Amino acid sequence: MDVTPAELTLLGLLVERPRHGYELDEVIVERGMREWTEIGFSSIYYLLTKLRDRGLIEEAGERAHGKGRKVFAPTAEGRRVCAQAAEEAIAEPRPVFPPILVGLANQPMIPPDRLRAALARRAETLAVRVTEVRAATPADAPPFVRAIFDHSLAQLAAEQAWLARYQEEMS
Amino acid sequence: MDVTPAELTLLGLLVERPRHGYELDEVIVERGMREWTEIGFSSIYYLLTKLRDRGLIEEAGERAHGKGRKVFAPTAEGRRVCAQAAEEAIAEPRPVFPPILVGLANQPMIPPDRLRAALARRAETLAVRVTEVRAATPADAPPFVRAIFDHSLAQLAAEQAWLARYQEEMS
DNA sequence: AGCAGCTATTCTAGTACTAGAATAGCTTCC
């Protein structure tokens, strides 16, 4: 039984505590999770019904199966799958494909001065992103949460270094 | 006019030289592009018709609009969009969401010894990936191609460093 | 009671692929 990263994100929040859809979005915002996951508001309900149809979560609480807000809790299977999938996500590095690589492959088509400008613009935006991620890091976060933001910051720093080197090389 | 990274990849190869679908796959394999783009064989024809429907490429060559192999060449508009999109891809860092982050968020659910094992497994696979990317780097690549593989290697190295630090911290 | 303006969910109509099977055309070699 496989879950996508988006499904795992919600499933994890529900294991933590049963919640309803709207609440999930609030938690995602509060914790700055949009910095490291890609879950639009409009996807939440879609994902919830998918998880329910697969028997990983179920409606719970007094108002279960009634109208109005629907609180979901993980099933036993849901908890099992969640732990399993989290372990898997950590153990297995999944390659990721930043669009810049495709851009770089097409460099010869870009006039040199525009290329230099594009690289400079990237350097600026990267610096902004770094401060954003730092700002989004919850202040009193436990080490395992800090690790998430550290990972992002490490990747950003590596890209900054790569970029500086490349800009140097081009001039 | 916006193109996706997948579309830009193919469009770029066609700007370089007109080609047919099957040939595109061969080039992608030869150049080790599967290390830095995500284009399945089955997507190539889908993407080609999409690009053609948008007027960015057209059938060219003697056999144009006939049976058998169909060679596509970029239109003037296609070249323009390609250069534009490449510049954009370089200038604009698009955040990327590696599944490990979602895994890390769910760490408390994983028994400590399994977590340690998962991190160790990741370290191993990461090392393998590094050698793979190195192996896929074309030997006599011009600097702008080398930059692509360097970028990937820099990200991998940063992740290895992050991981080592985190493993240390956990023990 | 009646309405404003939240909170919360559902629905419609997309986009962007993707796996894999089916089909068609080309070449070679007996």
Next chain:
DNA sequence: GGAAGCTATTCTAGTACTAGAATAGCTGCT
């Protein structure tokens, strides 16, 4: 000429979201 086995394209039926509009329920105020 006809079968083997490539090369090359098309087709079918998915998956995984996603934007945005529509709807429904709830709460407080007058």
